[in-house]
Amino acid sequence: MATRRGGGRRLAGLEAQLNDVTGAKESIEQLIARIDEESRRLLADTFEVVRGHFRTLFERVFGGGQADIVLEPGVDVLETSVEIVARPPGKEPRSISLLSGGEKTMTCVALLLAIFRSRPSPFCILDEVDAALDEANVDRFVGVLREFTGTQIIVVTHRKATMAAADTLYGVTMEEPGVSKLISVQLN
Numbered sequence: 001m002a003t004r005r006g007g008g009r010r011l012a013g014l015e016a017q018l019n020d021v022t023g024a025k026e027s028i029e030q031l032i033a034r035i036d037e038e039s040r041r042l043l044a045d046t047f048e049v050v051r052g053h054f055r056t057l058f059e060r061v062f063g064g065g066q067a068d069i070v071l072e073p074g075v076d077v078l079e080t081s082v083e084i085v086a087r088p089p090g091k092e093p094r095s096i097s098l099l100s101g102g103e104k105t106m107t108c109v110a111l112l113l114a115i116f117r118s119r120p121s122p123f124c125i126l127d128e129v130d131a132a133l134d135e136a137n138v139d140r141f142v143g144v145l146r147e148f149t150g151t152q153i154i155v156v157t158h159r160k161a162t163m164a165a166a167d168t169l170y171g172v173t174m175e176e177p178g179v180s181k182l183i184s185v186q187l188n
Contacts, residue, residue, distance in 0.1 A: 040077050046118060047071065053114035061106045061140050064089035069111070084111065101132040109141060116151055123152040130159045138162060 051069050058067035067086040071077060086107045087093040096107055109129055116124055130138050142165040145153055155162055163169055169185045 036078065043077050047077075049118045050111075050114050053117045054111050057110040057114050057117070057144060058086065058107065060144050061110050061137070062088050063136075063140055065091070066093070067107060067110065102134060102137055105129055105132045106137055106141070109144075113144060113148065116148065120150050123154060124148075125154045125156070127156040128158070130155070130157055130162050133159075135161060 047069075054069055055067060059065060065086070065088045067084070070083045070085060072080040072083070075081075084096040084107060085093050086096055086099060086103070088099070088103050088106075096104055099107060109126075112124075130141055133141060138159055138161045142162055145155070146165070155166070157163060167187055169187065171183050172180050173183055174180055
């Protein structure tokens with residue numbers, strides 16, 4: 001008989017643990033649902049802000065045209081794909097994959113800077129993004145970069161027009177074989 005009573009207490013203890021685990025599971029599921037809901041709202045709001053900046057910056061870097069970023073219709077915003085549609089001046093709207101190298105670069109720069117305008121960062125590093133651009137596009141590119149006064153933009157480049165727009169130039173030179181030297185020039 002003593003064994004049965006001990007088994008009853010053990011069963012009651014296990015049932016209490018099961019109730020605790022079940023309650024914790026429900027609390028976690030409710031928390032996940034709230035986080036998902038808030039994430040959807042924040043992503044949708046941020047997407048719309050970035051979208052507006054992207055449209056404006058695309059027109060600035062191209063000197064006209066139109067662009068948009070579009071979410072896949074009917075798909076949860078947390079799981080959807082994003083499509084970039086661009087229409088440089090004088091061209092039909094098309095997917096970014098169909099643009100030329102320079103057009104892709106300018107479109108991506110517009111999107112990147114739209115994100116930075118939406119969520120400013122203290123610095124941004126751009127590595128040879130101007131390599132595929134012609135001189136007119138380099139001038140527009142540099143003009144847009146000048147608007148980002150709250151962000152320190154570091155541009156790795158070999159383009160003279162981009163370097164001419166900089167406040168400070170840093171470079172590495174080899175005055176004698178095997179000895180590298182860092183140089184900087186302040187431009188005012």
